[in-house]
Amino acid sequence: MTSRRLLPCSLALLLLLFVHASAAAAGATHAYLLRGIFNVSVGLDTLAQRLNRMGIATTVAGHGESGSVAAEAIRDYKSGKVRTVILIGHSLGGGAVLSMADELNSAGVPVALLIALDSGSSGPVAPNVRRAVNFYVGGARLAPAAGFRGSLQNIDVSRTPGMSHMALQSMPLMHQRMIGLVSAARGG
Numbered sequence: 001m002t003s004r005r006l007l008p009c010s011l012a013l014l015l016l017l018f019v020h021a022s023a024a025a026a027g028a029t030h031a032y033l034l035r036g037i038f039n040v041s042v043g044l045d046t047l048a049q050r051l052n053r054m055g056i057a058t059t060v061a062g063h064g065e066s067g068s069v070a071a072e073a074i075r076d077y078k079s080g081k082v083r084t085v086i087l088i089g090h091s092l093g094g095g096a097v098l099s100m101a102d103e104l105n106s107a108g109v110p111v112a113l114l115i116a117l118d119s120g121s122s123g124p125v126a127p128n129v130r131r132a133v134n135f136y137v138g139g140a141r142l143a144p145a146a147g148f149r150g151s152l153q154n155i156d157v158s159r160t161p162g163m164s165h166m167a168l169q170s171m172p173l174m175h176q177r178m179i180g181l182v183s184a185a186r187g188g
């Protein structure tokens with residue numbers, strides 16, 4: 001190939017790469033994972049690593065940081081950096097993601113998926129949540145807020161062999177279930 005043809009072909013290739021990268025960024029999914037008391041929910045770190053390997057950006061924080069994480073999610077959604085918001089919380093983090101969904105609702109930010117893991121809070125699940133799944137051992141069942149039109153499932157996993165409040169956030173079986181839900185929420 002001559003240099004006269006190489007330059008236009010290279011420019012066309014760069015343009016295609018730029019368009020593809022822009023489209024991917026516009027459809028970006030971000031999962032925000034909130035740990036329980038004393039940040040002991042370290043199984044969420046492993047889940048975040050698995051999500052990252054799938055190309056899903058993650059933020060893992062303690063339940064007490066939900067306000068700053070919500071501000072980050074709002075900023076990134078409004079800027080177009082994030083298009084699909086997913087919230088996952090264990091124990092007190094489960095209650096924190098419910099509060100976070102409410103903050104996002106006030107800012108007009110939709111939540112594609114909210115997963116609560118043995119939350120001590122029953123909600124309510126904000127109307128901006130498309131799908132909420134509550135896995136519980138002894139925790140509360142979630143209830144919808146006024147205006148909620150999404151899907152809400154309360155799933156008792158207490159009879160699962162080896163299940164406990166702490167195993168819920170670290171058990172490989174539960175990680176697989178959550179990854180399936182996340183994949184469905186982002187469209188594959």
